[in-house]
Amino acid sequence: MSAIKNVTLVGGAGRLGTFVLDKLIASNKFNVQVVKRAGSSSTYAAGIKVVEADFGNLESLKAAFQGQDAVASIVGDAGVIGQKLMVDAAVAAGVKRFLPSNFGSNMANPNSRKLPVFAQKVIVEDYLIEKSKTTELTYTFVYVGGFIDFALQKKVIMDFSKYTPAIFNGGDSQFSTTSMPTVGDAVVGVLTHPTETQNRPVYVSEIIISQSQLLSVAKQIAPSKPWAPVPVDLEVLVVSAKERLAHGQHDLPTVIPILLKSIVDPEFGVKFVENDNELLGIKLKTEEYLVELITPLIN
Ligand SMILES: NC(=O)c1ccc[n+]([C@@H]2O[C@H](COP(=O)([O-])OP(=O)(O)OC[C@H]3O[C@@H](n4cnc5c(N)ncnc54)[C@H](OP(=O)(O)O)[C@@H]3O)[C@@H](O)[C@H]2O)c1
Structure with missing residues (x-):
């Protein structure tokens, strides 16, 4: 072409x-x-x-x-x-x-x-x-994948503000973000x-992360904070979100758990191990970038 x-x-x-x-x-x-x-x-x-x-x-x-x-x-x-x-x-x-x-x-x-x-x-x-x-x-x-900068700033993938981030399904699923x-x-x-x-x-997969890794970065940044992560079954949130959606409710709290599932759940092909980074000239980010993003989000 x-x-x-x-x-x-x-x-x-x-x-x-x-x-x-x-x-x-x-x-x-x-x-x-x-x-x-x-x-x-x-x-x-x-x-x-x-x-x-x-x-x-x-x-x-x-x-x-x-x-x-x-x-x-x-x-x-x-x-x-x-x-x-x-x-x-x-x-x-x-x-x-x-x-x-x-x-x-x-x-x-x-x-x-x-x-x-x-x-x-x-x-x-x-x-x-x-x-x-x-x-x-x-x-x-x-x-x-998810926009890592946007999703952290908007507290979608994880909310560090009260030291009680929701951890979905154990938090160990690895997923691609950019x-x-x-x-x-x-x-x-x-x-x-x-x-x-x-x-x-x-x-495109600029950095592969898990929620557990994000929490670990947050704890390294602020070790003295009272971290108390809350285990959450994402499927429970999704079932109720789908019900609301079926009744015509399209607000963000309804849509976000479903989007989140498609970004973090391994059943949705979320870890782009084979990717087009090299062809497209994409440089990988490291944990330093996560520190940069997360530091201002911790009070
Ligand atoms: N992966 C992720 O985490 C993630 C996160 C957010 C968004 N996204 C995706 O990124 C894409 C862009 O989203 P965004 O949040 O950047 O969009 P946005 O800021 O909400 O809107 C972008 C532009 O769309 C145009 N627009 C708005 N309503 C429209 C309508 N009814 N008809 C036609 N054009 C309309 C407007 O341009 P004009 O006023 O100039 O016409 C607007 O500036 C979407 O596919 C979204 O799903 C992905």
Whole structure:
């Protein structure tokens, strides 16, 4: 496949999108434009080419994608299903590669694909696979595990603040994680290796951790604190979360235990031993990075 030069980023001002945009620009390898929803209040630095489009209108999206080699979508969860129309627009505009907004759990794992929180992402993946068979559009799915920086700062993987972190299922499951800036490196890596990454998932694993390891790092940082970890059966949380979800409740406390399961539970293919780090130029983080992240989170 020929080189990718013109790259469109959708959702480039979001939580993850900001990091991806920075890395795309810093790589100096691409002509980058961002496409945002008409009327969106997203703002970008001067010098970034910003195009507005009606995300519910094929012609509007097609015009925005005209002349682009690749579209990387980093839309938030509310925008996931809308990516089907983006795929149609990418096909119509002759775009060569589409990266849908995945950037998390291993969705090639059959258990992950059945989780209700991923239903729309699965629909978009399946749609891309279908289109790649009948059109010139190709895809790459980027799986990175949990965002280690975000998940610790937001107390999702572990909450150190009261020295009583919940430890799920013994805490020894090892799982892959990646920081948000490094997800940006991974996107650059995919776009600079279009042939090797064509029509497949890529796996990024910047640091493999377990909750037990995180707790041990926290204890090394603050040995005199009254650490009293609380054993929790994650499955119990997930069963009740799924019940609430089935009754139409979609708030964060409902969704998080299910997402967490897909990130830490070995049944969900969470340790990316075989990965694409080398191909994508991903450097591994060490325990020092965990110390850096965890230190400010302990009072
Ligand atoms: N692995 C992890 O731990 C982890 C953690 C968090 C997120 N993620 C994943 O990372 C990806 C990006 O998430 P994020 O949290 O960075 O997203 P976000 O900040 O919530 O949103 C990103 C952008 O999406 C666009 N957007 C919002 N609502 C939309 C809608 N209804 N239709 C179309 N576009 C919409 C907006 O862009 P404009 O206003 O410019 O149009 C917004 O700035 C998602 O796939 C998410 O699941 C993974």
